[in-house]
Amino acid sequence: MKRFAQLFTALDQTTKTNAKVAALASYFRDASDTDKLWTIALLSGRRPKRGVTTTLLREWAAGKAGIPLWLFEECYPIVGDLSETIALVLPPATGTSDRTLTAWIEVVRDIGKHEVATKKEIILNAWDSLSPIERFLFNKLITGGLRIGVSQKLMTRALAQATEIEEATLAHRLMGDWTPDTTTFEDLILSENPEADASKPYPFYLAYQLEDLEALGPPEDWRAEWKWDGIRGQLVIRRGAHHLWSRGEELITDRFPEFAMLRDFAPDGTVFDGEILAWDDTADAPQSFNALQPRIGRKTVPKKLLKEAPAVLYAYDLLEHQGTDIRGQPYDVRRKHLAETIAALPPDAPICLSANEPFADWAALGQLREISRDRLAEGFMLKRGDSPYRSGRKKGDWWKWKVDPLMIDAVMIYAQAGSGRRANLFTDFTFAVRNGNELVPFTKAYSGLTDAEFRQITAWVKRNTVQKFGPVRQVTPQHVFEIAFEGIQKSPRHKSGVALRFPRMSRWRHDKPIDEANTLDDLNEMLEQYG
DSSP states (O other), X not given: OHHHHHHHHHHHTOOOHHHHHHHHHHHHHHSOHHHHXXXXXXXXXXXXXXXXXXXXXXXXXXXXXXXXXXXXXXXXXXXXXXXHHHXXXXXXXXXXXXXXXXXXXXXXXXXXXXXXXXXXXHHXXXXXXXXXXXXXXXXXXXXXXXXXXOOHHHHHHHHHHHHOOOHHHHHHHTOSSOOTTTOOHIIIIIOOOTTTTTTOOOOOEEOEEOSOGGGGOOGGXXXXXXXXXXXXXXXXEETTEEEEEETTSOBOGGGOGGGGGHHHHSOSSEXXXXXXXXXXXXXXXXXXXXXXXXXXXXXXXXHHHHHHSOEEEEEEEEEEETTEEOTTSOHHHHHHHHHHHHHTSOTTSSEEEOOBOOOSSHHHHHHHHTTTGGGTEEEEEEEETTOOOOSEEOSSSEEEEEOOOEEEEEEEEEEEEOXXXXXXXXXXXXXXXXXXXXXXXXXXXXXXXXXXXXXXXXXXXXXXXEEEEXXXXXXXXXXXXXXXXXXXXXXXXXXXXXXXXXXXXXXXXTTOOGGGSOBHHHHHHHHHHHO
């Protein structure tokens, strides 16, 4: 644990990429294999499950510190982080511990099996044997909130330096449904294990939003595809089995049973990349994302849903062909293989080729882009014809050229404090539209303002709170904000009857009084037009 604490401190004290990579590479050279494996797991989001509630941790910390609970609760929002608050209020430890990171994680994982009294004894003994920074990390592990300012890309680069294995190879090995319980550092990182790769997807290539169209150069170098609003996924077909992965590395095979037939017809050693869409057989066109949402979170899919919203994979890339990784080949070559592969499948196969859209020049493509929402698309993806399929978000070869977001002016009616570095600021807001003389809440948003604006609105909230509901404050309706969003749909769960897709604050409308904010009728018109 001491070595892991040193690593965390080194990473926390610098914003320089090279310094972070160097600290990680040094750790990966020196730490034990089990600690290295758990560090990789933690940095890639594989955390132990929470075994103790934060309510109990607050009570025990206040008792150990000899302060009333109300005082601890007053300290918490000032510090802005529960784990750090606990580490700061506790008295100095009376002992030390040489337990490794892996050993402490075992404590964290086992604690949920015990009665409350035993949990308390384990936690208090742990706090009494750890330094302040070790306590902080232990608390983070207990609460499941450990997040370190290192991307998986930086971690992979550090592993490459420590092991002398290529980054691209490591990025692929780290994909998939592994945990420290199902593999070892040797098998995951160091070994070429064909069995382990049977179900693994490839790292997804992600695009940046296009800022300067003219900077792309000659249009003939580029290919344009409609950007569909679905679930990005890779369909892996190897050794007679199929595996469907989301962009977030979640295995979602069971939620889309339609794709099972492809393992019988697609060549073994095939990996498709594309967008999972709900399909309208009558119109021979995609349905809205709203039709796909009931699949999310399900383990089994009822027959009614399979009939009403059958899924297809709108494939736009081929990453593996006849068992060979072809990501290094030019986009145009991969697309040729993709088209040939799909053409050889039965006509009723739940997969379509997301065709390139021909265009004479950028102006012509811009005109096509204007009808994106009519096609239930978000705009275009622009891909250079000679580009390889890269790992992660890279600039240069792939760009997303999305349509401008939808906008509505709304009134802020509730505010809640944020978390982490923004725990002292009100950053999470509920917004309403006008409906006669009342304000009808319809969405929440917590991003889009600058820190200076958040500080300004926080000071105002403190002076204009009407009621408190736990952490939520009802405020005097006074401020109008422009809310940007990507889509709108019906929602019986909301009083307004609608729900927005990806809402965020785009502007604080200091120039607009609340009687000029949009109405519920405006919202319903948008629902009729775009829902």
